[in-house]
Amino acid sequence: MQDILLRQAVASDLEALTQFNQAMALETENKTLDENTLRQGVNGILRHPQFGFYLVAEKGGEIVGSLAVTYEWSDWRNSLFWWIQSVYVLPAHRRQxxxxxxxxxxxxxxxxxxxxxxxxxxxxxxxxxxxxTYQHLGMQECQYFMYQSK
Structure with a gap:
């Protein structure tokens, strides 16, 4: 892993992150996202750090993986949960x-x-x-179901 550079994403990473999110949605949920809406959403995190941030992994100057972190305030704990979202690693770089x-x-x-x-x-x-992968890293299934509405 010495040849991998990990860093917080910057504005110039917008297109790569948009492409990664598009690929992830298609691969995991068979969904094609509206590219303009997606680009604006990615840019929302890049421009507004109060929403969260992206981390990227670079190899040879190319972004090969990323994840987003968004925040959830827990009044019960008086601290934050960090939600990991938009995980994507280029297929040629997986399992590394x-x-x-x-x-x-x-x-x-x-x-x-x-x-x-x-x-x-x-x-x-x-x-x-x-x-x-998540279990291997020590994460566990939690006791909550997720619900949503529009």
Missing amino acids: GIYSALYTKAKALAAEQGNVCGFRLYVEKDNLAAQA
């Missing part, structure tokens, strides 16, 4: 520890911040490979 490195970097940033009580993410029920 890139996601693990991004997750470890996020955990280190959370420890530095000092007010993060945990990490959460959601995963498609049928995405067994992702579930195995």
Whole structure:
């Protein structure tokens, strides 16, 4: 992993992150997202750090993986949960520890911040490979179901 550079994303990463999100949605949920809306959504995080941030992994100057972190305030714990979202690693770079490195970097940033009580993410029920990766990194299925409405 010495040849991997981990860093917070910047505005010039917008197109790569938009493409990664588009590819992830198609691959995991068979959804084609509206590219303009998606680009604006990615840019929302890049321009408004109060929403969260992206981490990227670069190899040879190319972004090969990313994840987003968004925030949820827990009044019960008087601290934040960091939600991991928009995880994507280019297919040619999978199973090489890139996601693990991004997750470890996020955990280190959370420890530095000092007010993060945990990490959460959601995963498609049928995405067994992702579930195995998360479990390998010490994450556990929680006791909550997720509901949503429009």
